[in-house]
Amino acid sequence: MSQVPVWFERKFAFSFPVEVWPNVCARLRGTPARLEEALRGCSQEILIRKVEGKWSAQEQAGHLLDLEALWLARVEDYVAGSEQLSVADLRNRKTDEANHNARPLDEILAEFRTARGRLLKAVGELNASLFGRAIPHPRLKTPMRLVDHLHFVAEHDDHHLARIWELVHPDKVSDSFNREHQPPHPYKPSAA
Numbered sequence: 001m002s003q004v005p006v007w008f009e010r011k012f013a014f015s016f017p018v019e020v021w022p023n024v025c026a027r028l029r030g031t032p033a034r035l036e037e038a039l040r041g042c043s044q045e046i047l048i049r050k051v052e053g054k055w056s057a058q059e060q061a062g063h064l065l066d067l068e069a070l071w072l073a074r075v076e077d078y079v080a081g082s083e084q085l086s087v088a089d090l091r092n093r094k095t096d097e098a099n100h101n102a103r104p105l106d107e108i109l110a111e112f113r114t115a116r117g118r119l120l121k122a123v124g125e126l127n128a129s130l131f132g133r134a135i136p137h138p139r140l141k142t143p144m145r146l147v148d149h150l151h152f153v154a155e156h157d158d159h160h161l162a163r164i165w166e167l168v169h170p171d172k173v174s175d176s177f178n179r180e181h182q183p184p185h186p187y188k189p190s191a192a
């Protein structure tokens, strides 16, 4: 069982200053390297293994790739001053239909790196004043500044990286889970 919180149940509070946008971009820039580090060297069996019918580690990576088009469309929403951010497909049909498990992992990783580069290039070309522009998020209903939305994307990256880590280290997950659920002072019968 996963210990990663359910994404659609997450609540977000954005209280940081708009000036942190370069730091948020640094997080986004690091995701391709972290994803590659997490997956390279894993056996094919581990990469495509589905637990409880959920996405495999490779499908999680493919899902990150699938969402880049939405993140880019939302950056364009900020430029255009849209009334609401572009809507996500909450059922994630794109990932279910892509059959990422049948593709070479290297192809997914290379495409994600390229797509993330494209996203950061678009963000890097914006006038800095745009990072403070706020537009309502269609599901969360709260206005998000561009800097908030980029933070939201970084959190979404982390969410799937955390799931991937669990999937490729099933032994470590169950160990830490078991440790956490042991009573703090187990009863030991006295030798006396």
Ligand code: NI
Residues within 6 Å of the ligand: 007, 063, 156, 160
């Ligand atoms: Ni997701």
